Amino acid sequence: MPTEGIAARLPGRRGPGPGASSAAGTGFWSDARVERLLGAVACLVLLLIVGMIGFVFAKAWPSFADNGLAWFASGGDVDLQLEDIFASPANPAEYVYHLRAWPLLWGTFVVTAGAVTIGIVFSLFAAIFIVEFAPSQVNRVLEPVVRLLAAVPSVVYGLIGILVIVPWVGEHLISLERKESVANLVQLDGASISVGILILTVMIVPIMIAIVVDALRAVPRSWTEGAAALGANRWRITWTIAVRTARPAIVAAAVLATARALGEAIMLSMVAGSASFAPNPIDGITFLFEPTRPLASALVENVEGLSVVPFGETLFAFAAVLLVSSMFLSLAGFVAKQSMRKYGVRP
Amino acid sequence: MSAATSPLDSVRSWPLRDRLGYFAAWAAGMALIAIAAAILIYMGYRGAQYFNLGLLIESPSSSLNQAKSGGFRDPLIGTATLLVLSTLIAAPLGVTIAVWLTEYGRPAGLARAVESAIEVVAGTPSIVLAMFGLILFQEWFGFLTFDAEGAVLGRSFIAAASMMSLIALPLVVGATREALNSIPGHVREASYALGKTKAATIRRVLLPAARPGIGTGAALGMGRVAGDTAIVVVLLGATLQILNGGDGGVFGFFKGTGGTLTSYVYYNSPAGEGLAPEKAYFAAFVLLGVVILLNFVVARLARRREPAWIR
Numbered sequence: 001m002p003t004e005g006i007a008a009r010l011p012g013r014r015g016p017g018p019g020a021s022s023a024a025g026t027g028f029w030s031d032a033r034v035e036r037l038l039g040a041v042a043c044l045v046l047l048l049i050v051g052m053i054g055f056v057f058a059k060a061w062p063s064f065a066d067n068g069l070a071w072f073a074s075g076g077d078v079d080l081q082l083e084d085i086f087a088s089p090a091n092p093a094e095y096v097y098h099l100r101a102w103p104l105l106w107g108t109f110v111v112t113a114g115a116v117t118i119g120i121v122f123s124l125f126a127a128i129f130i131v132e133f134a135p136s137q138v139n140r141v142l143e144p145v146v147r148l149l150a151a152v153p154s155v156v157y158g159l160i161g162i163l164v165i166v167p168w169v170g171e172h173l174i175s176l177e178r179k180e181s182v183a184n185l186v187q188l189d190g191a192s193i194s195v196g197i198l199i200l201t202v203m204i205v206p207i208m209i210a211i212v213v214d215a216l217r218a219v220p221r222s223w224t225e226g227a228a229a230l231g232a233n234r235w236r237i238t239w240t241i242a243v244r245t246a247r248p249a250i251v252a253a254a255v256l257a258t259a260r261a262l263g264e265a266i267m268l269s270m271v272a273g274s275a276s277f278a279p280n281p282i283d284g285i286t287f288l289f290e291p292t293r294p295l296a297s298a299l300v301e302n303v304e305g306l307s308v309v310p311f312g313e314t315l316f317a318f319a320a321v322l323l324v325s326s327m328f329l330s331l332a333g334f335v336a337k338q339s340m341r342k343y344g345v346r347p
Numbered sequence: 348m349s350a351a352t353s354p355l356d357s358v359r360s361w362p363l364r365d366r367l368g369y370f371a372a373w374a375a376g377m378a379l380i381a382i383a384a385a386i387l388i389y390m391g392y393r394g395a396q397y398f399n400l401g402l403l404i405e406s407p408s409s410s411l412n413q414a415k416s417g418g419f420r421d422p423l424i425g426t427a428t429l430l431v432l433s434t435l436i437a438a439p440l441g442v443t444i445a446v447w448l449t450e451y452g453r454p455a456g457l458a459r460a461v462e463s464a465i466e467v468v469a470g471t472p473s474i475v476l477a478m479f480g481l482i483l484f485q486e487w488f489g490f491l492t493f494d495a496e497g498a499v500l501g502r503s504f505i506a507a508a509s510m511m512s513l514i515a516l517p518l519v520v521g522a523t524r525e526a527l528n529s530i531p532g533h534v535r536e537a538s539y540a541l542g543k544t545k546a547a548t549i550r551r552v553l554l555p556a557a558r559p560g561i562g563t564g565a566a567l568g569m570g571r572v573a574g575d576t577a578i579v580v581v582l583l584g585a586t587l588q589i590l591n592g593g594d595g596g597v598f599g600f601f602k603g604t605g606g607t608l609t610s611y612v613y614y615n616s617p618a619g620e621g622l623a624p625e626k627a628y629f630a631a632f633v634l635l636g637v638v639i640l641l642n643f644v645v646a647r648l649a650r651r652r653e654p655a656w657i658r
Contacts, residue, residue: 034546038447042461045444045516049464052471052479059482122375125368129376133369142376144646145383151638152386153574155609156631159616160389163624202382209379235365256470263472266576266609270618296577299474303581306481307500319478323471330470331463 056323059316066097071317074102074278082302086311095310103278104318107292110193110279111268112261115200120254123205124243127212132238150206158270161199166190166271174289186277186290193279194288196272204261208253211337215249216242252336259329262296262322269297295322394632397625403633407587407611419630421589422611425504426573426637428600429583429607432508433515433572438565440512441519446549448520449527469517473510477581480510484582500584504601507582514575515568522567526560527553562648570641573634576609583607587614608634 064071081099088096130142170190179188219242227237243250273291281287293301295318305311358369405418444461452458468476485501530553538548554561584590584604606614608630615627 029544029546029550031545034549035447035451035453038443038451039457041440041443042447043457045440046457046461046464049467052476055482056475056479122378125372125375126379128368129372133372134376138376138380141380144642145380147642147646148383148387148639149379151570151574151642153576153609153634153638155574155576155612155616156386156390156635158618159612159627159631160386162617163628164389205379233361233365235361235368239365239368259470263470263474265472265474266613270613270616274618296472296474299478300577300580306581316478319475323475326470326472326475327467330466333470334463334466 053323053327056316056320059313060320061313062095062310063097063099063314063317064320067099071099071101072105073100074106075100078103078298079275082311082314085314086305086308088308088310092309097310097314099314099317101295101318101321104293104295104298105321106278107193107272108262108294108296110292111196111200111272111294112258114193114197115204115261116254116258118197119201119205119208119257120250122201123208123212123253124250126205127209127216128238128243130209130213131216132234132242146206146209149202150210152203154203154264154267155270157199157203158267161195161267161271162191165195165199166192169195169289178286178289182283182286182290186273186275188286188289188291189273190289191271191273191291192289193272193292196268196292196294199267199271200261200264203264203267204257207260208257211249211253211256212246215246219245248336252333255329255333255336259326259333262294262325262329264294265296265300268294269300272297274301390628390632390635393628394635397629397632399629402626402629419608419611419626419633421587422606422608422630423633425579425583425589425605426607426609426634428504428605429508429511429579430569430572432504432601433511434565434569436509437512437515437519437568438561441516441564441568442523442554442561444516445520445523445527446553449524450545450549450553465517465520468513471513472577473514473575474577474581476510476513477578480506480578480582502582502584502604504583504603504605507578510578510582511572511575514571514578515565518568518571519561519564522560522564523557526557526563529560530556559648563645566641566645566648570638570645573607573637573641574609576607576613579607579610580613583610587611608637 078099078101085096085099088094130139134142167190169192170188174188174190182188216238223245224237224241227241228234232240272293274293274297275291277291277293279287279290279292283290299315299318299322302311302315306315358366361369399418402418403423404420406420407418407422444465448458448462481501483501484503484506488506534552534556535548538552539545543551583606586604586606589600589605590603612627612631612634615623615630617624
């Protein structure tokens with residue numbers, strides 16, 4: 001488990017015994033040399049990751065520098081701006097960088113927030129079911145089910161989405177009046193944020209369930225038994241004792257799932273409509289059927305243009321935004337998981 | 348956790364709020380099973396409907412005519428190549444890091460940093476890894492990539508596999524660390540007491556004991572590698588056919604570009620304007636089969652018992 005304690009690694013705990021230290025230093029594979037070798041490999045990977053962060057930012061810098069903070073603002077049609085960047089002159093002095101990425105950012109936010117919100121509620125109940133209420137025969141089915149849902153490739157989810165769910169939504173859920181009401185802005189054909197959110201939820205739920213189940217299982221038995229002795233029923237025990245103890249793990253689950261959802265590119269580019277359009281919540285229910293294009297999907301769909309320098313740098317700016325967000329989320333999830341330890345509970 | 352239940356505590360006697368929660372929990376669990384069953388049944392149905400073994404051994408070709416556009420032998424080979432190459436990179440690297448973190452881990456600050464770095468890779472979207480790989484292989488390791496008349500595009504099996512290995516790496520590290528941590532301290536002490544060095548203990552005692560864990564991690568990583576599309580699109584070119592990148596030979600093959608099942612599905616779906624849903628369905632069916640097989644391997648490995656002496 002990645003959260004295994006620092007204490008375990010303190011020198012001395014697993015240091016070589018007295019016999020070992022006298023034997024160390026014989027032959028090529030002496031202890032000191034092996035330690036240095038292994039450490040060097042670990043450092044190499046560390047260096048690679050630090051390098052990744054550095055290089056992606058270095059590549060992305062021209063785009064951010066040219067637009068300033070307005071990069072994150074709204075204004076104009078992102079698709080047209082990207083076309084202009086793609087068509088910019090070959091002379092480096094005349095590169096076009098003008099970009100207002102808000103529709104992409106907003107699309108990412110709406111889809112991610114929607115999926116994580118639905119997913120966290122759903123997976124909390126599913127985890128409670130698995131840990132507390134499911135008969136053992138059902139659990140024997142549920143365990144591979146969760147593993148399967150986690151393992152299905154995103155392109156398969158996307159395929160089912162684009163060939164089954166999107167046409168169905170377009171035909172049955174969106175009325176003609178609704179399509180006409182926004183016809184001058186976007187075309188509603190079923191590929192929409194609601195389908196994106198739905199499938200994304202299915203994709204991130206397994207991670208959340210795994211984390212929450214581990215945490216619920218780690219709640220000390222004596223605590224729940226204490227509540228049972230006081231006459232609380234099983235639901236109350238679970239809800240007030242176990243779920244409350246597992247709160248940090250629920251936060252960790254939400255945060256790590258957010259990181260996963262942010263990076264989902266292929267499935268969303270298939271089902272979310274891939275139009276750089278910022279869905280407007282004021283539109284009421286129509287909002288749910290409006291298409292969008294998250295940042296990661298915009299990256300995948302535009303990779304052909306990478307060799308055009310300013311366009312490539314703009315794409316690297318997208319990547320940099322994704323990298324920073326996911327980095328903070330992973331570290332936050334890591335910290336959140338640690339905090340359960342203060343109860344003496346090890347998820 | 349599982350609180351002790353008394354026969355008096357039947358759901359009927361609970362207040363309405365608690366009963367609602369109870370039913371919500373059941374509903375969530377059943378919904379999960381229903382979703383998985385729906386995916387499996389639907390993909391199985393489509394796979395059976397378009398079942399055609401010939402597709403597996405035919406090379407794809409670009410043609411608007413469905414009957415002439417061939418099968419997906421090349422993407423299949425591409426997926427297999429990527430699986431092998433990336434596991435060959437990720438497994439030794441991951442095991443090394445895991446051993447260093449659990450058995451040495453000094454100085455503590457450095458170990459913390461490596462640990463966080465692995466955590467960061469685990470959360471990094473694969474498309475971002477792909478973009479980083481592009482810088483790496485365009486600017487420094489261009490000689491390992493396919494070159495189209497002198498222009499270095501940074502695309503090859505080597506490039507894609509090395510970035511794919513970063514996806515698998517955290518899984519290998521995590522599973523190996525877990526396995527190493529579950530080996531009790533007295534096993535190490537017994538080895539030291541026999542006069543073995545720490546290095547020899549790791550090689551002869553700890554790694555053999557951790558083998559199921561390492562296998563689990565590697566198989567989990569392979570599952571993720573097989574399912575990834577973004578890196579294939581960016582770093583492998585996602586071409587229909589495998590293009591040899593040199594003057595023949597194995598190295599030329601690894602330097603070449605190609606596609607995988609995932610990119611084949613993507614480009615044959617309506618999203619990729621391939622408009623060959625039948626082939627996309629069958630390729631997705633095969634892909635799903637590969638992933639489920641890997642999952643089965645994981646389950647088997649995870650269930651395998653450690654050698655008797657470490658308990």
